[in-house]
Amino acid sequence: MKIEALKALLEDMTIEEKVGQTIQLSADFFSDQSEDITGPMNEMAMTEKKKYQVGSVLGLSGAKETIDLQKEFMEKNRQHIPLLFMADIIHGDHTIFPIPLGLGATWNPEAIKLTAEISAKEAAAQGLHVTFSPMVDLVRDPRWGRVMEATGEDKLLNKRYARAFVEGYQGEDLKNDLTKLAACVKHFAGYGAPRGGRDYNSVDLNENTLREHYLPAYQEGIDAGAKLVMTAFNTIDNIPATGNKGLMRDVLRDEMGFDGVLISDWGAIGELVPHGVAEDNRAAAKQAITAGVDIEMMSAAYSEHLVDLVKQDDSLATLLNESVWNILRLKNDLGLFEQPYRGADEETESQSVFSTDNKQAALTVAEQSIVLLENNGVLPLNKEDRIVLTGQRRDSNDILGAWSWKGDLSKTETLKEAMSKTVGSENLSVIDDATFLEGQYSFFMDDIRLADTVVVAIGESSEMSGEAASRTNIKLPENQLVLLRELKKLNKKVVAVLFNGRPLDLSDVIPLVDGLVEAWFPGTMGAQAITNVLFGKVNPSGKLPMSFPRSIGQIPLTYNEDSTGRPLTDEKRGEKYFSRYLDTENTALYPFGFGRSYTRFEYAGCTLSKQTMSADDVLTVSVTIKNTGEVEGLETVQLYIRDKVAEVVRPVKELIDFKQVTLTAGESKTVSFEITEAQLRYTHADNTVSSDAGTFLIGVGTDSRVSLSESFVLEKE
Numbered sequence: 001m002k003i004e005a006l007k008a009l010l011e012d013m014t015i016e017e018k019v020g021q022t023i024q025l026s027a028d029f030f031s032d033q034s035e036d037i038t039g040p041m042n043e044m045a046m047t048e049k050k051k052y053q054v055g056s057v058l059g060l061s062g063a064k065e066t067i068d069l070q071k072e073f074m075e076k077n078r079q080h081i082p083l084l085f086m087a088d089i090i091h092g093d094h095t096i097f098p099i100p101l102g103l104g105a106t107w108n109p110e111a112i113k114l115t116a117e118i119s120a121k122e123a124a125a126q127g128l129h130v131t132f133s134p135m136v137d138l139v140r141d142p143r144w145g146r147v148m149e150a151t152g153e154d155k156l157l158n159k160r161y162a163r164a165f166v167e168g169y170q171g172e173d174l175k176n177d178l179t180k181l182a183a184c185v186k187h188f189a190g191y192g193a194p195r196g197g198r199d200y201n202s203v204d205l206n207e208n209t210l211r212e213h214y215l216p217a218y219q220e221g222i223d224a225g226a227k228l229v230m231t232a233f234n235t236i237d238n239i240p241a242t243g244n245k246g247l248m249r250d251v252l253r254d255e256m257g258f259d260g261v262l263i264s265d266w267g268a269i270g271e272l273v274p275h276g277v278a279e280d281n282r283a284a285a286k287q288a289i290t291a292g293v294d295i296e297m298m299s300a301a302y303s304e305h306l307v308d309l310v311k312q313d314d315s316l317a318t319l320l321n322e323s324v325w326n327i328l329r330l331k332n333d334l335g336l337f338e339q340p341y342r343g344a345d346e347e348t349e350s351q352s353v354f355s356t357d358n359k360q361a362a363l364t365v366a367e368q369s370i371v372l373l374e375n376n377g378v379l380p381l382n383k384e385d386r387i388v389l390t391g392q393r394r395d396s397n398d399i400l401g402a403w404s405w406k407g408d409l410s411k412t413e414t415l416k417e418a419m420s421k422t423v424g425s426e427n428l429s430v431i432d433d434a435t436f437l438e439g440q441y442s443f444f445m446d447d448i449r450l451a452d453t454v455v456v457a458i459g460e461s462s463e464m465s466g467e468a469a470s471r472t473n474i475k476l477p478e479n480q481l482v483l484l485r486e487l488k489k490l491n492k493k494v495v496a497v498l499f500n501g502r503p504l505d506l507s508d509v510i511p512l513v514d515g516l517v518e519a520w521f522p523g524t525m526g527a528q529a530i531t532n533v534l535f536g537k538v539n540p541s542g543k544l545p546m547s548f549p550r551s552i553g554q555i556p557l558t559y560n561e562d563s564t565g566r567p568l569t570d571e572k573r574g575e576k577y578f579s580r581y582l583d584t585e586n587t588a589l590y591p592f593g594f595g596r597s598y599t600r601f602e603y604a605g606c607t608l609s610k611q612t613m614s615a616d617d618v619l620t621v622s623v624t625i626k627n628t629g630e631v632e633g634l635e636t637v638q639l640y641i642r643d644k645v646a647e648v649v650r651p652v653k654e655l656i657d658f659k660q661v662t663l664t665a666g667e668s669k670t671v672s673f674e675i676t677e678a679q680l681r682y683t684h685a686d687n688t689v690s691s692d693a694g695t696f697l698i699g700v701g702t703d704s705r706v707s708l709s710e711s712f713v714l715e716k717e
């Protein structure tokens with residue numbers, strides 16, 4: 001629709017119709033007219049008339065379902081304005097990819113872009129227009145269940161992934177490419193930092209940290225063109241984000257340049273009341289529209305009060321117009337006025353959903369997401385080996401992870417099923433973990449005696465992470481530790497495969513196993529991916545996107561912690577008055593960027609093209625990496641830096657670039673990075689972003705423990 005026509009449409013709308021656009025209802029409001037719906041209809045202050053004025057629906061999918069509703073809706077809507085269909089397509093639609101934390105472990109933005117393209121294609125064919133993804137919240141606390149939905153603790157990694165997701169979902173021509181979805185960057189801002197790791201809890205971030213570490217990934221998603229942003233449940237500066245005018249208007253809109261649709265999180269406008277910053281829903285509605293929230297998701301503040309508020313206050317009428325304009329523009333950007341059904345098509349749906357190609361992509365990405373944590377020479381396994389498979393998760397299809405809405409467990413292979421295709425039943429004995437826990441394995445004595453290796457599948461169920469799934473204990477469930485202790489007594493090689501949605505405290509596990517494979521929740525093809533890694537068809541290459549602590553007491557623990565005045569150096573180890581614990585190390589058990597391979601990579605030298613650079617120079621850092629093992633492998637080469645002296649305290653180390661290189665056995669390659677002044681900038685005390693002249697320490701290595709043994713000087717006039 002031409003912009004003039006869109007403006008004319010807006011002008012023709014009554015206040016009631018305008019407010020309708022700002023309301024989002026869940027699919028069940030439309031799915032049946034039975035009495036069950038009376039409850040929710042009342043709760044949302046809905047009437048039959050108002051229902052056909054709303055702007056968007058969440059959680060409906062299926063080509064037939066969306067086409068039917070759109071048709072009915074447009075007939076009943078006075079101006080025939082199409083609905084927007086939105087849903088949480090987080091790590092796949094029907095074809096489920098690894099959870100985002102697992103995707104983060106690939107260090108492969110291109111792979112993530114592909115998962116977003118496939119997700120969009122499947123979802124668009126089912127009539128969806130918007131996905132509530134990517135979640136780009138930076139995370140530092142594994143107690144928080146939603147770390148599974150994040151891509152990790154590092155700003156650079158998160159930025160690259162944010163862009164990859166948005167580009168993958170939206171493509172280059174959102175209007176005409178009907179296989180695309182509009183992306184929604186969430187949750188603005190700082191939702192990944194709830195106090196104590198408890199979901200929905202308040203957030204206490206200083207402004208410098210917020211700007212320096214947390215905002216950049218949202219900014220990158222916005223710069224990549226994301227059409228929507230979702231507000232967070234939490235507070236920023238003790239004001240709930242959803243009613244925070246300074247955050248939403250001054251920072252998000254004015255500074256960060258976002259001009260799309262701002263949607264509240266589920267019920268978040270209504271939550272301004274229990275937060276204690278609004279007397280009632282009416283005050284909440286006023287606060288949220290003042291803050292610039294365009295769409296209210298699933299609370300009744302706008303629905304009940306906005307018409308009246310706007311009638312009494314012209315300035316609110318202007319804000320309402322702005323919000324409706326944003327929403328109409330989004331509908332127009334998606335081409336809905338011309339093609340209200342957009343990509344919804346039953347035939348395309350049946351072809352694109354869960355196709356062989358999509359599953360192949362899910363397999364490849366799952367393989368790339370797996371992180372090899374320990375290997376005392378036991379992996380890869382041999383196909384001719386005799387293997388005992390046990391553990392609570394040995395035959396579980398609960399491997400898709402939270403937020404896999406359309407993922408079909410009945411189509412998800414278990415580890416037992418995938419392994420039996422590779423090993424052959426005569427070599428694979430599957431033994432119930434209860435057998436070991438109860439010490440009653442005499443019946444299996446022969447299988448155990450003959451076995452070369454015990455593979456034990458353990459970890460969390462998918463319910464244990466995700467939204468509202470915070471934990472204060474991030475060790476394995478006690479019965480699994482008991483199982484590992486029992487297995488240790490068998491004097492067999494033990495390989496543990498972990499399914500989990502968060503970094504775990506694995507300190508009790510390490511002494512009990514010879515091999516440790518972090519599989520996360522690997523998705524639709526996860527069991528096959530794990531099998532391919534276990535048997536060496538695939539050489540693992542995943543690297544942790546989040547530190548794994550030695551103990552829960554270290555949390556929050558990140559590789560890029562701020563410098564202290566009393567840093568614990570090797571020489572000071574054991575001395576008291578330094579920043580340290582009495583009872584454990586400062587370092588992570590498995591640091592950020594860590595992951596083993598079936599081969600070995602040797603790093604030789606690290607050369608800098610110059611020792612001094614000016615602001616318009618490019619400095620090249622080169623390092624030669626040799627595969628000194630027996631098999632081909634992929635290494636993620638990581639470049640870290642430290643700004644030695646700055647205006648504010650800076651991290652002891654920061655990732656500023658990374659590259660992946662594949663090397664055959666014996667092969668060497670030189671990997672080079674180009675550093676420009678832009679990469680040396682940081683947020684100053686007055687919130688401006690720039691670099692300072694001076695010395696930078698630098699190092700290239702296989703994970704974040706790399707020593708920063710080189711240096712260069714940035715010169716400025």
Ligand code: BGC
Binds near residue numbers: 088467
């Ligand atoms: C979550 C959002 C999600 C929304 C809609 C909320 O509870 O916080 O991330 O997009 O529900 O399902």
